[in-house]
Amino acid sequence: MQQPGFLDDLRRMSARVGGNILLVQGAGGNSSVKHDDVLWVKASGAWLSEARDKAMFVPVELAGARAALAAGNEKMPVAGGFGEITLRASIETSLHALMPHPVVLHVHAVNTIAWAALDGVEGELAQRLQGLAWRQLPYRRPGLPLSQVVAEHTAKTRADVLILGNHGLLVGAESCDAAEALIAEVERRLELKPRAAPAGDLRALHRLCSGTAYRPASDEACHALATNPQNFALATKGSLYPDHVVFLGPALPSLAADGDLGKLVADAESQNVPPPVALLVPGAGAIIRQDASAGAEAMLVCLGLVVARIPETAKVRYLPGPEEQALLNWDAERYRQQMMKARSA
Secondary structure (H helix, E strand, O other): OOOOHHHHHHHHHHHHHHOOOOOOOOOOOEEEEEEOOEEEEEEOOOOHHHOOOOOOEEEEEHHHHHHHHHOOOOOOOEOOOOOOOOOOEOOOHHHHHHOOOOEEEEEOOHHHHHHHOEEOOHHHHHHHOOOOOEEEEOOOOOOHHHHHHHHHHHOOOOOOEEEEOOOEEEEEEOOHHHHHHHHHHHHHHOOOOOOOOOOOOHHHHHHHHOOOOEEEOOOHHHHHHHHOHHHHHHHHHOOOOHHHHHHHOOOOOEOOOOOOHHHHHHHHHHOOOOOOOEEEEOOOEEEEEOOOOHHHHHHHHHHHHHHOOOOOOOEEOOOOHHHHHHHHOOHHHHHHHHHHHHHHO
C-alpha cells in the first residue's frame, strides 16, 4: 500500500527518533497521526528508523478503535478505502487512539525507563518535570491493559506527557516537530549519568564461545552489564520492562568465564527449553546467540544503557513473575518477533 503524502512529516520525524538508540531500540516504539477520522499508526514489528524508506503506517478507524477500547476489545479495525493492507497495526494502537492529540509518539527512552523502574521517586520527578502537563502511571501490560489505565488516569485531566511504569514514555502534541521536541525536553530533564565500566574482555569471551552457537556482543554497553558489579547485580535480579522479557527472557542468566557453555546449552535442550538469548560473564562482558535477531541485540544494548543509569541507592521495581509469563505467552508479541525475524532473514 502506498503511503499518502500527508504522512511525510510523520515519516521523517519517526526516522529521526527511531535512529537514536537512546530513544528507540529495534522495533520498539511507535508513532501516529490522526487525519480525517483515520489513525495512521506504525505497524507491529516495523522499525521507526526505516520510516523514510518503507511503507509502515496502517490506517485504523479512529472511532472504531475508541469503541473497541471501550468494549474491552484489543483488536483495532482497519480503515477501508486504502487498498490491500497486509501489515498489522502496532500492539499499542489503542494508546494512540485514546490520546486526543493529533500526533502521538511512544518511545523507550533510556533515561525515562530508568526512572520508571524505581519506587519512591515521585517527588523528584515532579520537580524535574515542573511546568509540563504530565502524569506517572503504574505498570500494565502493553496493549489493552495499558490503554485502560491510561484512560482511567487521563479522564480527569489532559496530559501531554505520560511516564509509563516499567515501560517508557508517551507524548502527545499538535505536530510531529512538537512531539519530537517534547520527547527531547523530557529526556533532557530526566537525564541520568551512566556508571563507568571497564571494557569487555573479548579474548575471554571468544574463548568461552569457541565451538558454540554464541559470540561476544557487539556493543560496549552490553559488556558494561557484566564488567560493572552494580550493573551485573541489577541485570541478573529481574526484568525491568516488557521488551527486556520479550526479546531477552526474564532477567539475564550468567556463566563464569571458565564455565562450560556447551553443557549449559545441552542442559537447556534436554529440558525442551531454548538456550538463553544472551548471557552475562562476570568481569568479562556479554555473549549472545549467533542466530539472535538484530532487534534482540538492540534490546541488549538498551538494557545496558538503562541499567547503567539506575542510581546505586535506588529502590528498583522489577516486573512480577506473572507479568513476565503474560508477556512471553502473548500472541501480539509473538507476531512482532516473527516480523523482526523476517526482516533479519
